[in-house]
Amino acid sequence: MRLGRLTILACSLWLAASAAAAAPPTTSGSVALALAGVVAPYSPLPATEKAAVAAFFNGDSNVPATRKITVTADKVVCRASNVDITSRSCELTFGGKTHTVKGSAAYAIFATVALAGVPADGAAGTIYEALSKLSCTLDPAVIKDKAGGGADCSFEPGN
Template sequence: MRPGRLTILACSLSLASSAAWAAPATTSGSVALALAGVVAPYSSLPAKERKAVAAFFNGDSNVRISKKIVVTADKVVCRASNVAITSRSCELTFGSKTHTVKGSGANAIFATVALAGVPADGAAGTIFEALSKLSCTLDPAAIKDKAGGGADCSFEPGN
């Protein structure tokens, strides 16, 4: 039996949406700053740069750092249960190190990843948000100008 036209079309659309889902994505402005802000505390950035990112994320653009700050993560995978509703966690991977974040911290990361446009996925009572190859660049001079620029991120949705 040969597959019908609808079956072939459905399979083609399924493959196309899978390819689009894994395509690199970007975000900028306040969403990029928020993404860098929730990831930076767990990264291997020098303390001075982590403090600057935290200051930006808390609304203070008067930091004593002038060079661009790059926040990276190899993977960010967040899970929340829609059955065991108190269960939420995120695993942030930086090279060979993985940090597990639970509770409100995980919820903030999960929500920010969703805000950045990463599509949710789910299975057996769990909702996933995941991205890989995160790279956010913060430009202190542009952020200080308060013109909406100075924060840009790129990533791949999914893991």
């Protein structure tokens, strides 16, 4: 009987670990707000929502937005060269449309994706940071409380 209980416990733990491994990575709070903040300017969001996200990202929680704002991207792929140290770019894909970002804006996206916990990859003098299925939700009412909440993102590492 004891062996049966141990078997059930082991199976339960294995199932819980499998479910956790299958769940997409998430981030919340300031990192989620930063991730939404660097992606939103290139997204197909309405101008008023882009302005609200920019205001939050710039430290202004007193914006007129009342509904939740969702920032999504199909893919974000950033590259930085460790040979030509001036070369950095990101491609952000929304639906069938891709925006290429270079320079300091690309570096900000690259660094924010890394901060969100996406592991770097590299090959032949290039370092990659990539994620797909990004979905960030900002709740203006919670952000205005200034208690650390109101921003949550989920994504899949890699592309």
